[in-house]
Amino acid sequence: MKILGFLLLLAGWAIVITAVALLVVEAPRAAFVLAGIGVEILGLVLVIRAHPAQRGERE
Amino acid sequence: MPAPALTDTAAALCVVLIFLVPCAGAGLALINAGLGRSRSAAHLMMSSLCVVAIAATVYFVCGFAWQGFVGGPSHSVSFSGKSWDWIAAGPLFLRHQVFEGSPASLAALLGMFSVGLAAMIPLGSGADRWRLGACCASTAVLAGWTYPLFAHWVWGGGWLAQLGTNYGLGQGFVDTGGASTIQAVGGLTALSIAWILGARRGKYTHDGMPSAIPGHNGVFVLFGCLLAWVGWLGLNSAGAILFNGAPPGRVVLVAINTTLTAAVAGLTAAAITHTRYGKPDASLTANGWIGGLAASSAGCAFVNPAAAAAIGLAAGVLVTFSVGWFEVQMSVDDPGGSISAHAMGGLWGVLSVGLFAEISASGHPGQWLAQLVGIATLIGFVLPLTYGLNWLLDRVYSQRVAAEGERQGMDLYELGAGAYPEFVTHSEEFTER
Numbered sequence: 131m132k133i134l135g136f137l138l139l140l141a142g143w144a145i146v147i148t149a150v151a152l153l154v155v156e157a158p159r160a161a162f163v164l165a166g167i168g169v170e171i172l173g174l175v176l177v178i179r180a181h182p183a184q185r186g187e188r189e
Numbered sequence: 190m191p192a193p194a195l196t197d198t199a200a201a202l203c204v205v206l207i208f209l210v211p212c213a214g215a216g217l218a219l220i221n222a223g224l225g226r227s228r229s230a231a232h233l234m235m236s237s238l239c240v241v242a243i244a245a246t247v248y249f250v251c252g253f254a255w256q257g258f259v260g261g262p263s264h265s266v267s268f269s270g271k272s273w274d275w276i277a278a279g280p281l282f283l284r285h286q287v288f289e290g291s292p293a294s295l296a297a298l299l300g301m302f303s304v305g306l307a308a309m310i311p312l313g314s315g316a317d318r319w320r321l322g323a324c325c326a327s328t329a330v331l332a333g334w335t336y337p338l339f340a341h342w343v344w345g346g347g348w349l350a351q352l353g354t355n356y357g358l359g360q361g362f363v364d365t366g367g368a369s370t371i372q373a374v375g376g377l378t379a380l381s382i383a384w385i386l387g388a389r390r391g392k393y394t395h396d397g398m399p400s401a402i403p404g405h406n407g408v409f410v411l412f413g414c415l416l417a418w419v420g421w422l423g424l425n426s427a428g429a430i431l432f433n434g435a436p437p438g439r440v441v442l443v444a445i446n447t448t449l450t451a452a453v454a455g456l457t458a459a460a461i462t463h464t465r466y467g468k469p470d471a472s473l474t475a476n477g478w479i480g481g482l483a484a485s486s487a488g489c490a491f492v493n494p495a496a497a498a499a500i501g502l503a504a505g506v507l508v509t510f511s512v513g514w515f516e517v518q519m520s521v522d523d524p525g526g527s528i529s530a531h532a533m534g535g536l537w538g539v540l541s542v543g544l545f546a547e548i549s550a551s552g553h554p555g556q557w558l559a560q561l562v563g564i565a566t567l568i569g570f571v572l573p574l575t576y577g578l579n580w581l582l583d584r585v586y587s588q589r590v591a592a593e594g595e596r597q598g599m600d601l602y603e604l605g606a607g608a609y610p611e612f613v614t615h616s617e618e619f620t621e622r
Contacts, residue, residue, distance in 0.1 A: 136573045143569025146562055150356055151269040156555065163561055170569045178519050181384045182397070 132180035138173025142166045193259065193292055193434045200290040202437050206427035207295065210302040213420020214241060216413040217309045220479065221525045223409030224472055225316035228598025230405065231608035236312050236321055240328045241305040247332040248304045253286075254279040256300055256337035258293040259346035271355045273348040277341050295431055300340065303371050303424070304332045310375030313525020314383040315588075318595055321603050323588035330578045331378055339571055340370045344432050349566065352559045359556025360548050362563040365433055365443075366425035366486035368538035373567050374575070376483075376532025379523065381576040386589045388522035390596070399516050402524070407471045414455070414478045421447055421482045429490035439490055446489040446497035447482065453498045454481025454534075457505025473509055476526035480508030483534030488542035496545035503541075504534050539563055 149162030195203065218237035222230045257263055257277020265272045279285075288294045308328040315324065342349040343364050353361030364370060393399055404410060426443045429435040435443070458477025462470035484504035485497065492500065511529040515521040521528065543557030582588065594602035601607055 136576065139569045139573050143565055146565040146569065150352065150358070150562055151271070156558075160558055163558060163565065166569070167561065167565050170565060174568065177384075182520055 131176050135173045135176030135178075135180060138176060139170050140173075142168070142170030142173060145169060193431075195290075195292055195295075195430070196437075197290075199430050199437050200292075200295065202440065203295050203427050203430045204290065204298075206423040206430070206440070207299050207302060209423025210299065210306065210420050210427070213417050213424055214302070214306050214309055216415070216417025216420055217306065217313070217479075219409045219413030219416065220475060221309070221313040221316060221527075223406040223413060224313065224404035224475075224525045226402070226598065227405035227609055227612075228600055228607060229317045230600065231606070232321065232599035232603055233312060233316055234608075235604060236319070236324050237309055239321065239325050240308045240312060243325045243328045244305040244308040244332040245301050247329050248301050248337070249283055250333070251281050252304060252332050252337045253283060253297045253300055254281045254337075255334070256296075256340045257345040258296045259344075259350075261293060261345070263341070263346070272351075274346060274351060275342070275348060276338060277345050292431060295427075296344065299424075299427055299431060300337075303340075303367055304336050306420075306424075307336055307367075307371045307375035307378075308332060310372070310527050310531045311379040311382045313527030314379035314521075314523040315386055316524040317389050317599060318386055318590050319382065320588060320590050320594075323582070323586060326582055326586060327378075327382065327579055327588070330582065331374075331575070335378065335571065335575050335578065336370070336374055339374055339567075342566070343370050343563070349559075349563055352562060353555075357555055358559035358562070359543075359554070360559070362559045363433070363491070363542050363546065363548065363556070364428075364487045364539060364563070365490045366421070366428035366447075368483055368485075368487035368535040369563055369567060371424075372483040372486060372531040372535030373539065374571055376528055376530070376535055377567060377572045378575045378579070379527040380521070380532060381572065381579050382588070383521045383523050383528065384576070385579055385583050388520065389524070390592065392522045393520060397520060399520075399522075404472055404524070410472060410475045414475050417479060417482060418448070418451060421451070421485070425486055425489045428486070433490050435490050442494075443489045445494055446492060447485045449494055449497040450485035450489070450501035450504065451478050451481035453501030454478060454484065454505035454508065457502055458509045461506065461509045472526070473512060476512055476530045477505040477508050479526075479530040480504045480534030480537075483531050484538035484541065486535070487538035488546045491542065491546035491548050493547065496541075500538065500541045500545065504537055507533055507537055536564055536567065539567075 145166030153159040262278040349362035352358040426440040455478035459469040459474040543560035
């Protein structure tokens with residue numbers, strides 16, 4: 131789940147970069163940038179859920 | 190992009206302001222030590238010193254070569270017909286650099302101090318359990334790769350700075366004093382370190398509820414805030430002159446905005462904790478103050494004082510609640526509050542430029558989008574990068590101290606002597622609850 135979360139973070143960033151590079155009109159460009167950030171938030175949630183507190187109690 | 194020119198007055202003022210920046214590092218070291226346990230205080234101060242030393246050395250070897258400065262040599266890739274400048278291509282070891290007060294030489298000096306500041310931020314989240322050798326190795330990675338790469342994109346004429354000229358997004362990504370390059374990069378590294386190290390022993394019960402482990406010295410913490418304030422005045426003012434081409438007189442506005450943002454953020458944190466707990470909480474007020482300073486860095490040269498106060502208000506609320514959120518909801522043990530103060534404060538500061546900045550009279554539609562692209566890059570690229578690098582480092586050289594070291598305290602275990610040898614200042618908190 132952690133790896134999937136980090137992949138989603140990178141995928142969200144790729145969406146943002148691609149939107150900036152390929153779209154010219156402001157509204158769809160902004161929409162895709164926000165969508166990319168949404169994907170990043172999803173990735174963050176997965177990474178957070180993959181790090182429960184008890185893992186820190188390792189020897 | 191053409192290199193900016195500085196008058197002799199601006200260059201001299203810039204040098205003086207840069208000399209204030211180490212005060213920010215001293216402040217952070219005191220805050221981190223004060224918020225940690227007494228039996229790890231000397232270790233944390235020793236770590237701070239080592240981290241600054243490693244950061245400066247690595248930055249000298251390769252950091253500035255890869256960060257570069259506007260107008261210097263760089264590598265670019267072409268994407269959709271535009272040039273994307275992604276890393277500088279300067280010589281290693283600061284060779285061929287003429288140190289006569291040129292903007293590039295001042296950027297090298299500020300960068301050397303800034304990278305040390307960024308490297309000290311993760312010490313707060315890794316306090317009481319991060320081995321000295323490991324934090325030095327992690328700092329080498331930060332100062333040699335993560336920081337220079339992102340700093341080039343923002344301050345070295347990289348693709349984020351070029352979003353305005355290439356794609357019409359306002360003035361491109363704007364960050365005057367390092368809310369993203371220093372604070373957010375350091376704060377996201379702090380989050381990675383907290384995840385990789387895990388929580389301190391005894392921090393969470395078996396059902397996942399956090400226990401309070403109060404900081405050992407409130408005087409250190411609050412004096413650290415005052416010291417950091419001085420450093421931030423230098424950092425933001427020097428950044429405004431050097432990276433935004435602000436005239437020397439603009440330093441007055443920068444100083445007022447920096448102070449206002451920190452003041453309102455600190456007061457907000459004190460008011461919130463007073464309302465919630467009946468008394469103002471010193472550690473959360475300190476985190477609010479530092480969060481306000483971090484938030485002030487991005488737009489201090491471009492917002493009016495009222496907007497600076499509004500940015501501080503939001504920073505105080507954000508930092509205060511995010512400290513609890515990270516601790517309780519996310520189970521992230523961050524003794525120094527580094528993630529909330531620096532990452533959250535820095536990210537909010539970056540966004541606030543898009544909301545409040547008056548960058549020019551003609552207005553720049555799309556500035557908010559440029560700032561959002563910067564935030565997306567920090568979360569979507571810098572966080573996985575810094576986590577991945579530190580995770581790999583952890584595979585090679587375990588970053589967390591052995592259980593015995595945590596029980597004894599980092600001072601005795603790693604340094605052989607405590608910060609307060611005359612006193613027995615702690616109780617045993619590893620017994621079953």
